[in-house]
Amino acid sequence: MSLLPHRRYRGRFAPSPTGALHFGSLVTAVASYLDARAAGGDWLVRIEDLDRSREVAGARDAILTTLERHGLLWDERPIVQSTRTQHHARWLDRLATHTYACACSRRDLDPSTGRYPGTCRGGLPEGAQARAIRVRVPAGTVAVDDRIQGRVAQDVQATVGDFVIRRADGPVAYQFAAVIDDAETGITDVVRGADLLESTPRQSVLQQLLGIERPRYAHVPLAVDEAGRKLSKQSQSMPIDDTRPSASLEAALHFLGQTVPADLRGARPAELLAWATGHWRIDAVPRASRLRAPAHEADGPSVNR
Numbered sequence: 001m002s003l004l005p006h007r008r009y010r011g012r013f014a015p016s017p018t019g020a021l022h023f024g025s026l027v028t029a030v031a032s033y034l035d036a037r038a039a040g041g042d043w044l045v046r047i048e049d050l051d052r053s054r055e056v057a058g059a060r061d062a063i064l065t066t067l068e069r070h071g072l073l074w075d076e077r078p079i080v081q082s083t084r085t086q087h088h089a090r091w092l093d094r095l096a097t098h099t100y101a102c103a104c105s106r107r108d109l110d111p112s113t114g115r116y117p118g119t120c121r122g123g124l125p126e127g128a129q130a131r132a133i134r135v136r137v138p139a140g141t142v143a144v145d146d147r148i149q150g151r152v153a154q155d156v157q158a159t160v161g162d163f164v165i166r167r168a169d170g171p172v173a174y175q176f177a178a179v180i181d182d183a184e185t186g187i188t189d190v191v192r193g194a195d196l197l198e199s200t201p202r203q204s205v206l207q208q209l210l211g212i213e214r215p216r217y218a219h220v221p222l223a224v225d226e227a228g229r230k231l232s233k234q235s236q237s238m239p240i241d242d243t244r245p246s247a248s249l250e251a252a253l254h255f256l257g258q259t260v261p262a263d264l265r266g267a268r269p270a271e272l273l274a275w276a277t278g279h280w281r282i283d284a285v286p287r288a289s290r291l292r293a294p295a296h297e298a299d300g301p302s303v304n305r
């Protein structure tokens with residue numbers, strides 16, 4: 001499937017409203033913003049709120065406020081994924097010849113690999129209740145050239161097996177919704193956290209089956225804690241302090257391998273971002289997960305600490 005160099009750049013930041021933004025998600029937002037702006041493109045925000053059980057009240061507004069305070073101003077109205085269920089349903093119908101109902105639960109996955117062995121591929125067992133819809137994954141390796149991580153290749157059938165695209169409780173799965181929403185909003189470039197690198201071959205399978213052109217991908221390194229765990233909204237990582245946006249932006253740029261000149265230290269967010277857009281170098285972004293860059297941690301006490 002061809003890439004989309006012939007189309008005007010459109011990027012997106014797609015936070016789940018499961019908590020306030022933390023340093024790792026700010027890094028992702030900054031990278032996708034800069035990559036879009038440096039290409040003269042649009043930058044959209046999509047709130048991924050399909051999993052209602054994980055949603056935290058107020059998180060959506062808090063995320064948008066944090067982006068605004070950091071000068072990360074999006075184009076168009078934010079897309080709220082839960083309002084797009086009719087679009088998802090229509091694309092689910094289009095995929096019907098490649099899907100099947102499944103009665104299995106997590107217990108039916110291969111315990112050592114987590115692969116789904118295809119138990120319901122040939123039809124539901126007598127009297128069994130359908131719990132989910134799975135896509136029939138074709139055999140063969142899918143390769144994606146990531147702009148930061150290099151080539152990622154996976155035989156999705158051999159590794160993951162037929163995967164769930166609609167869950168038992170109703171909404172479509174993340175993999176499916178992301179592919180459909182990216183396609184319908186004309187996204188040419190996906191810049192997101194490296195934890196989603198392993199999802200990319202699955203999304204690529206869906207794009208192939210649906211005849212959707214594959215966007216370009218760039219997976220930015222994860223910010224991890226001392227134990228090597230990804231900072232995440234659920235793990236109660238420190239939320240970004242909206243009252244010190246310049247310090248957080250400088251730390252995010254530093255983490256992304258973009259060296260802010262000394263005379264810009266402490267500059268307003270708009271100035272920092274203007275500089276960073278003009279000097280954006282994706283080839284300077286490191287590949288590997290790292291601790292949050294310490295450079296600006298020692299900046300001295302802030303009134304809010």
Ligand code: GLU
Nearest residue numbers: 014015016048178192196
């Ligand atoms: N909603 C996902 C997250 O917050 C990001 C999905 C994506 O960028 O494709 O990790």
